[in-house]
Amino acid sequence: MKKNLPLAILSGLLLWIAWPPTPYTTFLLFIGFVPMLLAMENIIQSTSAKKGKLIFNTAFIGFFVWNVGSVYWVYNALKQVGNVAAIPVTLIPYSLGPLLMATACWLYYRLRLLTGRGWGLAGLVCLWIGYEYLHQSWDLNFPWMTLGNGFAVSHQWIQWYEYTGVYGGTIWIWLVNILAFLIYVGLREAQTKQLRLKLISGFVLAVVLPIGFSLYTYYNYTEQSNPSNIVAVQPNIDPYEKEGTIPTATQIDIMVNLSKGIAQPNTEFILWPETAIPDYIDEDRIQQNPYYRQAHAFLHSYKNGNLVTGAETYKLYNTRKTVTASPTQQPGVYADSFSTALNIENGDKVQFYHKSRLVPGAESLPFGKALSFLKPVFEHLGGATGAYGSQADADVFYSQSGIGVDPVICYESIFGGYIARSVKKGAQFIAIITNDGWWENTSGKDQHLDYAKLRAIETRRWVAQSANTGISAFINQRGDVVQQTKWWTKTAIKQDINLNSDLTFYVMHGDYLPVAGSGIAVLLILFIIIKPWVKKKPVTA
Structure with missing residues (x-):
């Protein structure tokens, strides 16, 4: 030895x-x-x-x-x-x-x-x-x-x-x-x-x-010309102040102003980061939510605009519909909480994607009841207490003009096969919304961005990343970081990317x-x- x-x-x-x-x-x-x-x-x-x-x-x-x-x-x-x-x-x-x-x-x-x-x-x-x-x-x-x-x-x-x-x-x-x-x-x-x-x-x-x-x-390698103007916003809000310290309306105002400062009349997608809307929203009554209305209102200036944003949402059930549903204070009513990506359009249509690849401990409780005694410890990891619901598989958001985007929430970007399934369903570019501020100015945020380059190569799709306090960036189909922000900077960036509908061998076969x-x-x-x-x-x- x-x-x-x-x-x-x-x-x-x-x-x-x-x-x-x-x-x-x-x-x-x-x-x-x-x-x-x-x-x-x-x-x-x-x-x-x-x-x-x-x-x-x-x-x-x-x-x-x-x-x-x-x-x-x-x-x-x-x-x-x-x-x-x-x-x-x-x-x-x-x-x-x-x-x-x-x-x-x-x-x-x-x-x-x-x-x-x-x-x-x-x-x-x-x-x-x-x-x-x-x-x-x-x-x-x-x-x-x-x-x-x-x-x-x-x-x-x-x-x-x-x-x-x-x-x-x-x-x-x-x-x-x-x-x-x-x-x-x-x-x-x-x-x-x-x-x-x-x-x-x-x-x-x-x-x-x-x-x-x-x-x-x-x-x-030559990209086929099929341009679309995308904006990625980095609000730089301390993740430990997102809930409770800084009012949600103030946080949304910050992102609206950053978006307006750089978006063009032909901008088709504006990306806000993970949990950009931190207050829980009832999905079945989202049209009445004041924070949804605040986010939706600024899109009126962008005819073809779509806002892809992170949010905390929940759904109520009359029965225990899912394994992650929990009883509420109302008798016979259960609730699921989600880390969600929303696609908000100029009209009334809202698309939902519930994060599927959850962080063990922080967002999901591994092996259910067997590790339930660790819940008080897991809650300090910067997410929920292992209680998030999820959806079964990858999904695609479609704009009114038919553009398909793969909504990827934070940790999901390291699962190549999972993202490939979304691309196979019709995604023409990949939108990563993340926080990355939990780990401070360490190599964690840099590794996360580097791994996104691999997803671009595997799928031959542009990657647009909006990070709260990490690094926001645009990555082309060869994996080159074309543009990126600095750490701990309040800013927004825009890029004309090329949409792609061709499927690679890896996307086809996983x-x-x-x-x-x-x-x-x-x-x-x-x-x-x-x-x-x-x-x-x-x-x-």
Whole structure:
């Protein structure tokens, strides 16, 4: 353990240094896992007892270093309230990912006991993809550290994400690291010159060919001209003063004035950030709500204008219609609360989208009643108390002129397959409304913007992002940030974007790579369980 622990920590440090938003160090992703693979190989080849436990512990420590270094900013929301009881909740993003990563490495060790090194390493890639897909699909989802996200600051290298999504990046990183590992261990295992040359050639080609194809695509990509004028507003309202300290009418006035200062007569969409209207609105009586009327009134100057804004809304039921509905003070009446995106037009029509990918703990209570005792802690994470309702799937807002926009609320922007489904339904550009102020001036807001570039490439759609106190921006179909605001600045920006209706291979087929990889991972786990039992079973005549 003593000689292998530094190798694991080195892997964690290399991956952290390579991770967004750090520029110019992305190449370290290609060797970041090599020390970890060497540490596991040393343990496998050693005479130590309890090799599986050693591999798990070693891998966990290395990956813990990587995760904490990359998402340290999660703690900032807890620091604001100073609640010591809330501190253990940070262990969910800090430790859960490393636990799953270490489990994939432990399963790799178990597979190595039954197969050779080559098959074991191939299986490790599938087991890792299985962990990543699980971590974006279950109640404790947090796909922030999906390996393919690591290329977000070097988006010129991964234009082929329009075919594979971020999981193509995960496979690429593991392929190159495995080849580098095999080249290194070959030096101490008297590897033949012919095999070494093949591995070196494979390593070079595995790096150069994808980058070469991507750069060719990047510099030859041309957007079809189909312009639409979009405005993104950044009101810069302290998230801890949004509810109660600053009157809602005053907040709306700020956004109205920022919008009027930059919008044009032909502006088609104006974006306000997540929870821009913080007071709860009854969806069935929205036309009578004074804050809705205030927001709606300023659109009269824009004939084709649509306002996409975040809001807190609720619906009342006479029965417990959904699993998230809660009883109200009125007997027999239940209510669902939502983090909502509204599309408000010049007419009376209002479109609703209820945030579907909720933040575990802050907006949804993972595993329902089993973790209900944590509700008082979760409420300090900057959202609801794990009580939001949601809708089942992605949706599209349509303007009166027929333009389709994908309303994406904050955390949802890191789910590539989810956004692809909205684009497949007809979205011609992506509108991200977010807050990002909970984490203060840390790399959290920068990573969030960087990941939005990946969505632009996967779908070949412009991304317009309106952030409350984060970074607002426009990103073109190649993933270039064409325009962005500064942190903690009250402003608005506008951009003529090109709408796109063509569907990429990834949009058409979704997360086919992790589905296939997860299927193989399940088969490998069954093989690990059944194979030793079959060997022990006596043969009968």
